[in-house]
Amino acid sequence: MSDELILTEEDQETFVPRDHDWLLLQLVNWAKLGIETGVTLCVGGQLVSGTLCSQKQYLEAMRSAFSANLKGSQAVAGALDEAFASMLKSTAETDSLPQPNPKYIHLKDARVFGGATAMPTAHGVWWRGRIAEVDGFHLGALKSA
Template sequence: MDENIVALFAAPPDPPAPATTASGTAPQQTKTDWFLQGLVKMINGTDASLGVTLQVGGLLVSGTLVSGHKYFSGVGAELAAATPGSDETKERLRSTISRLGENFTKPADGNEPKPLPQYIHLKEARFFHVGGKPIPSNNGVWWRGRLSEVGGFCLGILDMQG
């Protein structure tokens, strides 16, 4: 197994949070899950993808984890297709948005490691709430979210059959 992939997940376990702060209130937890961050880092810069379901702000967001590069390429193509105007204008828009994803494919400078990802990118994302059908019900959407806002996750995509 590639040692670089193994190293992504060699983070120490999370330290226990203090029961209360100095003012006597419960501490605010804003720490990003190091394991999920490692999965995102592993996917970024590759063509790999992985089904995930995230708990975010009381909703479940389920879709396919993709690299930032693939996300911006897909969003660029979708925006260009929906934009009125000449083919030249559409191509410029697609190209401009797609270039935003180049940061995910650039190698790290010198001996500096690449910074840890702060955002997660899903394709064909759908949103699930208690007792409801997925939104949207027809097709999934491109979705980008802050890793620090994810409360929990599991591997796999939710699906409503029937």
């Protein structure tokens, strides 16, 4: 494994805010490199469970979803496609740089558990949240019953 994939103690002290979990930040950085891991997050009293993915993968999915569901003028479709292309270009530029302190976490096939059942129960969704709002986590995704 490359040294740039691991935050050193010095990196942790320099770049990781005190209210962030350095291990969770590491998992997010690995997802950016294509290492996907199932996780369950505790966020605001609810559990959010899915597979960590990169911001790029998340944005590509959003772009595809908007394109597939957009029923309007070509001008609107073109503007949205251009906006997503710009976001993806910006993401590609930052993906080449080390980012010891990402701000967001992205999940695919995510389910939100607010009690005994998952919402939605039929299928998982793409999910994005602020890392600073994660109260705790464990490795492994939950499945709905």
